[in-house]
Amino acid sequence: MTPDFTSEARSLAGDLRELRRELHRNPEVGLDLPETQRRILDALDGLPLEITLGQGLSSIIAVLRGAHPGPTVLLRGDMDALPVIESTGLDFASTNGSMHACGHDLHVSGLVGAAQLLSAHQSELSGTVAFMFQPGEEGLGGAKIMLEEGMFDTIGQKPDVAYAIHVAPGVPGTFVTKPGTIMAGANTLHVTMHGSGGHSSRPEDAVDPVRPILEFGQALQSMVTGSFSVFDPIVAQVTQLEAGKAVNVIPASAKLGASVRTLSHESTRRFPERATRLAESIAAAHGCTAEVVWTEQYPVTVNDGGEADFALRVLADSFGTERAVQVPDPLMGSEDFSFVLEQVPGAFLFFFVTPEGIDPESAATNHSPEVQFDDAHLPDQAAALASLAWERSLRE
Template sequence: MIDLIALRRRLHQRPELALHLPETRRLVLESLAPLGLRVVTSEKCSSLAVVVSGAAEGPTVLLRADMDGLPVAERADLGYASSNGNMHACGHDLHMAALAGAVHELYRRRDEFAGDVLAVFQPGEEGAGGAALMIAEGVLRTTGRLPVASYGVHVLSFAESGIFYCREGAVMGATIIFDLEIVGRGGHAARPHTALDPISISALVVQAVQTYVAQNSSPADPVVVTVGSMVAGTAANVIPSSALLKVSLRAASTERAQTAYEKIIEIGSAICCAYGLRMDSEIQVRVGPTVSDRAGAELVRRTATELYGAASYEDLVVPEMISEDFSLFLSETGGAFALVGAAVGDASQPLAANHSPEALFDDAVVDKIASFLAELAIRRLQNVSATNGVTG
């Protein structure tokens, strides 16, 4: 068995962004090379698809890990911290190491199942459309058969280490990421009455949007809106002509997200119009909810509890509002997505969340996730074989 923690830490030191991750792909390939498995790469991105074949022909199950980091300067005090200005602040380094470990375990246990496990290492999860690109390139037909199910995991820096979470239905929310441009009229800071100041009006729009969310979001059906960037102006004595807001909106369903988006546009446009400005909007990314089907959620629960004990699993009460383009794989094949706690420290206290420059992840969970993924795939293939009367 390869040293998965060492692999995770090597990946953590060299995060790359979006779709082109040559060093990341090289490290993953090196970890799998001794197995001599069939590997499919892409010329359009740094994706990998690896096939582990069982003892006989049969169906395909897909396992997936995301690969890309974030443009975040790491502030964690680690001996293996990134120094290139990017960071694996969402734990994708743990996902890759765990899937590499699962591939090794599946190879050792290949006599236990009929069919193929398709291990997919996907770049561009953080808004670059990596899942859509891989699906368009035909990754789901790599073995010649559409997978009967897809499975993946996501670590959480703020949840108790080693606890698995899942539910039937939405595990993660739908997301719309969009730009709002507030267009006014520039001028001299000493003569604001001759200008139309987009900065002050942007502040009103942000406040109004958050008031709308507070008054129209319930704990059982949440809506979360964050203005992550506001860019305007170049100098203290110049009123700019426009301001750009970058906004993420999250909800439990595509329909709820769309309704909230339309309301935000209505509110923002009305405020701008009242002050003589204009607001333009443009959607950048739209992701549906990450939905586990009933059989997939039950398999996750049963596998986690039988491997690690009843205390290692909790039903997710409401969807986590983080979004995932793994939703596209699930919409094609069905399956499930599990969340895994990886907190360093007391998770009952506030901890730095995913995407924070101070986020910490307990890499002791990597081996546990690797075995969990391998077991999920084997059990799913054995279920199909038993149903179809396949032996081997």
């Protein structure tokens, strides 16, 4: 018999809200989050969990082993904040120059709640549930580091399935996901044009690298529209330009930086090939040489089709069909849970938690200093994670 996690989670509402607000007041950025780690450990104290701490980061792996054989399910919550100065005006707002502007304080609190709910039913649980508390999601690849430190060995085996829930602005209480690609891969492109410097009054005696770098920036957009399918879109946004320091000097080099978001592994592979060819041809036409550096930061986040469908069915049963919605399109943001989903089938979901009184259509978005998330939804977030793990444990 499946426990009524939705009802049971209501009794946790006060504690989860208190934990979330304590984390929100004291955000930490990056991989080293000692106070966040301490607060999580305090919240997990007394539960029948095997606790392992990270070596090169403040991660926590908490393993709950059920009384009966079954699959291993991984549930993940990221821990880190952003270097954003908060301007929400909330009475529990951060004042230390950082902010939980992406809702990771709710992710941690929801995962703690799931651990409490499932621990209360350890004697009935089939299989193993691993709770992955992860630092460094915001650009530092904390999930990859945890994998490299042997997270699966700590758990005892590679999980059979993995789930994560991410809060966002939207119609309150709604869970959304989709089969296949759910979020883009994050990549960076840096191009340097090398020429020969000189006096700005005598361009004929120099090899100007500024003109080809500007030409490349424009041509990059034409390359995207002409070389990649509209059904596998790419966002390539030039965000950095650097050349000379003095206005009357033609510099010896000029640089460009771009953020590139891709929605398939094939586009991620092809893009640097095409961009390098384009940069080199433009450079040659201007008598310059081109240096191209391509960095794949986060892979495309790809949901397993069966697990995404399963997750929506479980959440529809728990909360109603109107609150479990399959969306048609992926988001162009990126997520390092993608490293986990490269190795384990699973699903990444969004949970909309815009506070009452704020229009979801015009609400500030994740990473904004004004974004707000309603922690009144934490019991449902915890119950959703617990229900996914429990129902998945019954399938094998």
